[in-house]
Amino acid sequence: MFLEIKDLSVKIENKNILKGLNLNINKGEVHAIMGPNGCGKSTLANVLAGKEDYEILNGKINFKNNDLFDLNIEERAQEGxxxxxxYPVEIPGVNITPFLHSAINSKRKRMNEEEIDNLSFAKLLKSKASDLGINIDMLKRSVNTGFSGGEKKRYEILQMSILNPDLAILDETDSGLDIDALKIVTNGVNKLKTKDNSFLIITHYQKLLDYIKPDYVHVMVNGSIVKSGGSEIAAEIEKDGFQKFQ
Amino acid sequence: MNIQDNYLKNKKNIFFTENENVENHREILIKIFENDRFDKKNNESLKNVNLKNFLDFNYKYLVPEETSVINNNNDNSYSIVSVNGQCTSFKDDKIEITKILDEDYNDFSKNDTIEKNDHFVNLNSLFLNSGFKIIIKKNNNIKIKISNIITDDDLTIFQKNNYICEEGSSLNLIEEYENKNNSTSNILNVIKLEKNSQLNHFLIQDNAPNHNLIITTHSSCKKDSIYNQKVYNFSEGYVRNFHYSELIETNSEADLQGIFFLKDNNTSNNKTFVKHLAENCKSNQVYKGILNDRSKATYFSNTHVDQVAQKTEGYQLSKGILLSDNASYFSKPELKIYADDVKCSHGSTIGPIDENAIFYIRSRGMSKIAATKILISSFINEELSSINDEQMAEIIQKKLVRYLSKVK
Structure with missing residues (x-):
């Protein structure tokens, strides 16, 4: 199993958020998690990425044969x-290009791969940006600083394409995007999809799933997954809302 | 030993003791010391200060054997090495350097912008043992770099410098304080900007742990003149930066900025004060601090707008990052406005490094230390990227890298 989440319970500031959540993702699969506000979707994303504000009460997460809880935030990123x-964070004064260059090299270092030099990285970045319809001028700017909502999300996808992860978690990437921006972002995701990588897409709305076709859709309510199935579930939610699952 | 006894004992090594006006002024200062109750709560000059060390000190001064060197590089730039606060006399068609004179002392003693109970400025006047005066002649545009050297351990330097930028002149002044010995420098810079002149004043402070630097600046700006000051404090010893500006004629500007980088048990006290005394003047006061370990800092900023100073623009900002739970930064911005047509603001934000930003950077594969360093660089980016002088930018960058290498 590529990612296996078993009976995961998590709390923050004395509030139980995830309550016995189970989820399995295989290599090459696209999973979508849908759920109402406050059901714990973003908490799941943050716990997977290693955010330290949460208290793990119970459960296990296995990622590429590693106990995920043995890895810190950067080690998880380096593992793929x-x-x-x-809400991507603005970092004024830190240029995108060296930022991403450092990011990719920290991953390559862990994988015992040779670090990528300035010139090769500049070429890679330029080609990935062009694939995503990102203006080269944007690469001269500081990380997320002064970006519109759409630009920030597009830049997240650019980072994703550079780092080429094994598991990409998209936390409400569709929020705040107009239809054109949504198309650019989802096209970017579709271009990255291969049989070797997996996606976990967190969203409120079916709209995103019109552009990225998931293999599985899960409904999350009150901290656990209450229903799993194919994309027909997304249509069901679009029609009837989350009420019937609560 | 009390201040008076200390003064009398060392009188032979102190400037202008023969001048009656100076001596009368010093009598007043001694009385201030005698009558003051050293109320740390209400006296900004006493915050975080070990009174015993500063008031009961061993006075020691050595006249430098070799007087300072001045190189005229024939490109409007001058390098000065000031030794124990002294500088050799020099004159050409652009600048004139002389010793400080008793008339300069008397002129400044009448100024009331600096509080009468600022004991460090009062000590400077009482024990004055060095200093120089530099005049930038009319319509000249020059650059001066001053390296301040102290020759021996345990010296107490009390130095008063006067800078006069004559009409239409422009000066880029870089002052370096990089002392490694166990000594104290108490320096007062008095700066006069004549009509349509400009001074860009950079102070690079990087002293060893046992060196105390107390530096006070008083600048006054006439019509259409501009005073820009940028302080970079990387010192491991105590530093006090108190800087005052008076905008005395219309369309003048003062910009007082500083960044300090503290660690271990170090302390830095900072103050900026701008007095708007004429119409259409602008001021800006911005200090940023990064504090690690058990370091402490204070920053008092103050904009005073006189009732005649209509159309004033006066801004203040204080920001701090605390890298440790044991570090502390006290900031107090103040505005006193007596005119009704002004634009003024003040703000202060101090806190730990943004954990969400740390998480974001780490989630891209970089370590916590790397993330912290990225965010510190980001915090002061505006100040660093605004350095136009390439040589200066390189110096500051190197010192920043050294500070960051100690951040764990």
Whole structure:
């Protein structure tokens, strides 16, 4: 199993958020998690990426034959996990190009691969940006600084394409995007999809799933997954909302 | 030993003791020391200060054997090595350097912008043993780099410098304080900007742990003149930066900025004060601090707008990052406005490094230390990227890298 989440219970500030959650993802699969506000979707994404504000009460997560809880935040990233943030953080004064160059080299170092030099990286970045329809001028700017909501999400996808993760978690990547931006972002994701990598897509709405076809859709309510199935579930939610699952 | 006894004992090594006006002024200062109750709560000059070390000190001064060197590089740039606060006299068609004179002392003693109970400025006047005066002549545009050297351990330097930028002149002044010995420098810079002149003043402070630096600046700006000051404090010893500006004629500007990098048990006290005394003047006061370990800092900023100073623009900002739970930063911005047509603001934000930003960077595969360093660089990016002088930018960058290498 590529990612196996078993009976995961998590709390933050005395509030239980995830309650015995189970989820299995195989290599090459696209999974979508849908659920109402406050059901714990973003908590799941943050716990997977290693955010330290949460208390793990119970459960296990196995990722590529590693106990995920043995790895810190950067080690998870270096092992091939990537979280596309719902609210990407602005870092004024830190240029995108050296930032991403450092990121990719920290991953290569862990994998005992040779570090990528400046010139090769610049070429790679330029080609990936062009694939995603990202203006080269954007690469001269500081990380997320002064970006519109759409630009921030597009930049998250650019980072994802550079780091080429084994498991990409997209936390409400569709929120705040107009239809054109949504198409660019989802096209980017579809281009990255291979038989060797997996996606976990967190969303409120079916709209995103019109552009990225999931293999499995899970409904999450009150901290656990209450129903799993194919994309027909997304249509069901679009029609009737989450009420019937609660 | 009390201040008066200390003064009388060392009188032969102190400047202007023969001048009656100076001596009368010093009598007043001694009385201030005698009558003061050293109320740390209400006296900004006493915050975080070990009174015993500063008031009961061993006075020691050595006249430098070799006087300082001045190189005229024939490209409008001058390098000065000031030794124990002294500088040799020099004159050409662009600048004139002389010793400080008793008339300069008397001129400044009448100024009331600096509080009468600032004991460090008062000590400077009482024990004055060095200093120089530099005049930038009319319509000249020059650059001066001053390296401040102290020759021996345990010296107490009390230095008063006067800078006069004549009409239409422009000066880029870089002052370096990099002392490794166990000594104290108490320096007062008095700066006069004549009509349509400009001074860009950079102070690079990087002293060893046993060196104390107390530096006070008083600048006054006439019509259309500009005073820009940037302080970079990387010192491992105590530093006090108190800087005052008076905008005395219309369309003048003062920009007082500073960044300090503290660690271990180090302390830095900072103050900026701008007095708007004429119409259409602008001021800006921005200090940023990064504090690690058990370091402590204070920053008092103050904008005073006189009732005649209509159309004033005055801004203040204080920001701090605490890298440790044991570090502390006290910031107090103040505005006193007596005119009704002004734009003024002040703000202060101090806190630990943004954990969400750390998480974001780490989630891209970089370590916590790397993430912290990236965010510190980001915090001061604006100040660093605004350094136009390539040589200066390189110096500051090297010192920043050294500070960051100690961040764990």
């Amino acid at each position: 996990m990537f979280l596309a943030f719902q």
